[in-house]
Amino acid sequence: MIFLLKKDILNDKTKKILSYVPSAIFPAIIFPPIFLDSTGSIDIENNPKILAAVFAIIVGYFSQSIIITIFVGLISYWFLIFVYYQ
Amino acid sequence: MDDRLKTLKKGIIDVSPLMIPVVPFGIIYGVIGMELGLSAYMTFGMSIIIFGGASQIVLLQLFSGGASSLVAITSVSAVNSRHLLYGAVFSEYLSHLKITWKIILSYVLIDQAFAVSNTYFKKNEKNKYKHYHLLGAGFTCWTIWQISTILGIVLGSVVPEELGLSFTISLTFLALLINDFRKSKNIIVMLVSGIVATIGYKTIPFQAYIIVAALSALLVAALLTLIDLKKK
Numbered sequence: 064m065i066f067l068l069k070k071d072i073l074n075d076k077t078k079k080i081l082s083y084v085p086s087a088i089f090p091a092i093i094f095p096p097i098f099l100d101s102t103g104s105i106d107i108e109n110n111p112k113i114l115a116a117v118f119a120i121i122v123g124y125f126s127q128s129i130i131i132t133i134f135v136g137l138i139s140y141w142f143l144i145f146v147y148y149q
Numbered sequence: 150m151d152d153r154l155k156t157l158k159k160g161i162i163d164v165s166p167l168m169i170p171v172v173p174f175g176i177i178y179g180v181i182g183m184e185l186g187l188s189a190y191m192t193f194g195m196s197i198i199i200f201g202g203a204s205q206i207v208l209l210q211l212f213s214g215g216a217s218s219l220v221a222i223t224s225v226s227a228v229n230s231r232h233l234l235y236g237a238v239f240s241e242y243l244s245h246l247k248i249t250w251k252i253i254l255s256y257v258l259i260d261q262a263f264a265v266s267n268t269y270f271k272k273n274e275k276n277k278y279k280h281y282h283l284l285g286a287g288f289t290c291w292t293i294w295q296i297s298t299i300l301g302i303v304l305g306s307v308v309p310e311e312l313g314l315s316f317t318i319s320l321t322f323l324a325l326l327i328n329d330f331r332k333s334k335n336i337i338v339m340l341v342s343g344i345v346a347t348i349g350y351k352t353i354p355f356q357a358y359i360i361v362a363a364l365s366a367l368l369v370a371a372l373l374t375l376i377d378l379k380k381k
């Protein structure tokens with residue numbers, strides 16, 4: 064869309080703030096399905112999603128790989144719900 | 150070889166490695182679309198019209214949660230607002246192009262295409278056909294995204310619900326943030342957004358929790374930026 068704009072319409076300060084957009088928006092999508100149960104109440108005890116997300120964060124921090132992060136999160140989630148909590 | 154074709158090819162080659170995570174992402178999107186009960190046409194149509202993984206998944210999630218169109222559109226625009234930044238950066242290189250070129254390039258300018266073409270533009274500012282690089286990179290992304298969406302739609306109709314694949318929504322967005330995990334200011338911004346959204350999920354009306362959380366977090370980001378500038 065932006066191409067329609069003229070040169071340098073956004074100053075450096077605005078660009079800096081815009082660079083925070085993913086950090087400002089994505090957690091709003093990430094957190095509620097992890098921390099809330101199907102009725103919308105906070106659920107932090109024996110919640111496999113929290114544990115799986117923690118594993119994914121640790122692996123993501125070190126590997127810096129998007130796809131490895133997703134797979135580690137998903138596989139640890141499956142392990143927790145199908146093996147550990149059974 | 151014609152310079153235009155050469156630049157186009159360079160764009161395709163440069164972006165190709167970045168397509169590896171796009172394939173599973175597209176499949177995940179297709180599967181979730183099916184799991185949340187959308188029709189195959191609607192799921193695929195979103196890939197053609199919106200052409201943006203993160204925003205399409207947000208739209209799916211909000212629609213299935215019963216959000217109004219206004220909230221859905223605002224939230225998706227918010228998710229996509231980083232493209233404002235991409236466009237602003239590229240306007241330095243491409244502002245001389247005709248409007249049709251600008252519209253076509255804007256359509257295909259996604260994260261991966263921005264990353265590789267930005268590097269190319271910096272190094273090859275004098276190439277008068279440099280926009281062909283973005284065209285090549287962008288349409289490679291586009292093609293891969295459409296094919297993997299279709300794969301996901303096909304798979305989605307056979308994958309059992311017990312696998313809890315909707316959890317991949319959270320995981321995918323979490324994975325998109327890994328580059329920012331090492332920056333303390335970003336972590337503060339992430340926590341503000343996540344906590345506001347979790348608390349506001351039930352209390353903020355019209356499923357507007359994403360927008361409220363994002364705005365609160367951006368406000369904190371703006372404050373952090375201003376404090377940082379004052380220090381210098």
